[in-house]
Amino acid sequence: VSGSSTSRRAVRKAETQTALRDAALELFAEFGYDGVTTEDIAERAGVSARTFFRYYPTKESVLLGGQLDWYRWFAEVYPRQPVGMTDIEAVCRTFVELAPDIMQRRERLLAYERAVASSPTLRGHVQDYQSVDRENIAKVIATRRGLDEPDESCRLLASVGLCAFRAALDSWLADRQTADFRRAVTDHFRVLETALATDRGQPRS
Amino acid sequence: LRDAALLLFATRGYEATTTEEIADAAGVSPRTVFRYFPTKDSILYFREDEWVIGFIENFLGQPAAFGEVEAMCAAFVASVPRDARGRRAQSRYRQAVESSLTLRGLEYDHQQMAIGMIADAVAQRRHQETRDEGCDLLAAVATLTYRRAVQRWLDGPARADVRTLITHEFALLAELFGGPVAATSRRRSAAPRP
Numbered sequence: 192v193s194g195s196s197t198s199r200r201a202v203r204k205a206e207t208q209t210a211l212r213d214a215a216l217e218l219f220a221e222f223g224y225d226g227v228t229t230e231d232i233a234e235r236a237g238v239s240a241r242t243f244f245r246y247y248p249t250k251e252s253v254l255l256g257g258q259l260d261w262y263r264w265f266a267e268v269y270p271r272q273p274v275g276m277t278d279i280e281a282v283c284r285t286f287v288e289l290a291p292d293i294m295q296r297r298e299r300l301l302a303y304e305r306a307v308a309s310s311p312t313l314r315g316h317v318q319d320y321q322s323v324d325r326e327n328i329a330k331v332i333a334t335r336r337g338l339d340e341p342d343e344s345c346r347l348l349a350s351v352g353l354c355a356f357r358a359a360l361d362s363w364l365a366d367r368q369t370a371d372f373r374r375a376v377t378d379h380f381r382v383l384e385t386a387l388a389t390d391r392g393q394p395r396s
Numbered sequence: 397l398r399d400a401a402l403l404l405f406a407t408r409g410y411e412a413t414t415t416e417e418i419a420d421a422a423g424v425s426p427r428t429v430f431r432y433f434p435t436k437d438s439i440l441y442f443r444e445d446e447w448v449i450g451f452i453e454n455f456l457g458q459p460a461a462f463g464e465v466e467a468m469c470a471a472f473v474a475s476v477p478r479d480a481r482g483r484r485a486q487s488r489y490r491q492a493v494e495s496s497l498t499l500r501g502l503e504y505d506h507q508q509m510a511i512g513m514i515a516d517a518v519a520q521r522r523h524q525e526t527r528d529e530g531c532d533l534l535a536a537v538a539t540l541t542y543r544r545a546v547q548r549w550l551d552g553p554a555r556a557d558v559r560t561l562i563t564h565e566f567a568l569l570a571e572l573f574g575g576p577v578a579a580t581s582r583r584r585s586a587a588p589r590p
Contacts, residue, residue, distance in 0.1 A: 279572055314501030343548075344568050350540050351572065358533045382530040383537060386464055387573035 208246050210236040215253040216302040224310035251316040254303060262324055264289065266331045278332060282352040283380040286359070290373040293360070301364060325349045355379045397422045397432060401439045402485055405492035410436075410499050437502050440489060448510045451475040452517040464518065468538040469566040473559045476546065480554070487550050511535045541569050 214235035218227040229250050233243040247253045268288050272281035293300070307313050329341035329349040336345065359375040400421040404413045415436065419426040433439045454474050458467035477486070493499050514535035519527035545565040549558040 277574065311498050311501035311505070314504050315497035315499070316501075318500045318504055319497075343544075343565075344572065347541070347544060347565065347568050348572050350544065351537055351569065354536050354540055355533060358529065358536065362529050379529070379533055382533050384573055386530070386534050387570055 207236070207238060207242070211238070211243060211246055212253055215250075216299065216306065219254075219306035219309065220302055224306050224313045251313060254306060254313070255316060255320045261289075262327050264292075265328060269331050270335055272335075278336070278348055279352070279380065279384070281335065282332075282348065283355075283376060286352075286356050286376045287373050290371075290376060294372050297364070300360070304364060321353070325353060328353065351383070355383055397424070397429065398439055398442065399485070402488040402492065405440070405495065406488035407491075409495035410492045411496050437499065440492065440499075441506055444506060444510070447475070447477075448513050452513060455514075455517055456521060464521065464534060465538060465566065465570070467521070468534075469563065472538075472542045472545075472566075473562050476542075476558050476562060478558045483550065483554065483558075486546065490547075490550060507539065511539050514539065537569070541565050 211232060215227070215232045218231055218235055227250075229243050229247075230240050232250075232253065233240045236243075247256060265285060269281060269285045272284050276284065307317055325346070326341070326349070329345045332345040332348055333339070333341035338345065341349075356376065356379075359372070359379040362379070363372045363375040397418065401413070401418045404417055404421060408417075413436075415429050416426050418439070419429045422429075433442065451471055455467055455471035458470050462470065477483075493503050511532070512535075515527045515531040518531040518534055519525075522531070524531070542562060542565070545562040546558060548565075549556055549561050552561075
């Protein structure tokens with residue numbers, strides 16, 4: 192009995208969290224990120240301002256907090272890639288495996304993009320979150336390489352991988368024709384492979 | 397004016413610095429500051445377009461026999477401000493950016509603009525009418541590679557040659573994709589793989 196009440200509580204918690212996030216996205220789309228307060232978000236979701244802060248420590252975390260799960264997911268999938276696969280292929284494959292999840296969230300991602308476009312401050316927050324993400328991904332890459340700590344090559348790969356992923360996401364969000372995000376990911380990684388595998392990449396002396 | 401502003405931004409923080417203080421430090425009136433720089437962030441970015449345009453000219457002037465990334469690397473090596481004054485200015489700029497969230501957002505916007513201009517140049521070098529997603533991505537990756545090298549230069553000893561660091565970072569990039577440059581650096585950094 193107590194088990195079912197715990198799970199009911201968990202469900203209610205998840206519902207409140209989702210309601211707050213949806214309310215935030217609606218309001219940001221309507222008034223811009225900087226024109227909305229945490230009180231506004233709580234009111235729209237039908238909860239108190241105190242409840243808001245129980246779920247989200249800051250206003251930006253309503254938008255960016257979910258990213259954390261995303262990278263936990265990367266950390267889970269990346270090490271499962273076949274040993275013979277190059278690092279860059281493994282990064283690409285990991286993003287491809289993440290695609291179905293991304294594809295279900297198209298509308299929410301578009302709302303997120305609109306909010307980010309509305310505020311330089313929020314773009315600043317995004318930069319900060321992304322540098323944490325990059326370092327986390329570099330650690331996961333280092334582990335697969337058998338290193339204790341990421342070296343510069345791991346960090347560069349994390350940056351390049353995220354950059355290609357980001358570009359694929361932008362292209363998929365911008366273009367309704369590209370129905371398949373997986374395709375967008377592999378296309379973008381292929382562009383880089385073509386440009387770099389055939390190129391010396393540094394001036395001849 | 398810019399040197400005075402950069403020093404104030406770096407030491408006191410970007411948000412905390414007023415136009416009046418910048419005018420004071422440079423020995424001019426606030427009105428003069430506004431005449432040159434209508435907004436505070438325009439002080440930080442006023443010569444950036446010039447720099448990007450110079451870089452692009454250099455990139456387009458690289459030998460046709462060079463690969464794209466190779467030409468990009470050569471153009472970064474030729475354009476990077478590498479004297480002590482350039483290093484100081486960039487280092488203060490980084491400190492200013494670290495002091496302000498809004499500035500980190502604006503920096504992103506400026507980067508995107510520069511990447512767009514570089515992507516146009518990539519399309520031009522390919523004799524394409526317009527730039528496509530491939531040009532955008534290549535410009536973005538080359539820019540981030542360059543920025544990482546400059547950051548390492550700013551973090552490291554002043555005597556290091558930023559041009560060597562740029563070449564090294566592009567070699568690392570080629571190595572990730574199994575490019576021919578990889579051979580030497582791969583041996584050097586042979587990491588045990590599971």
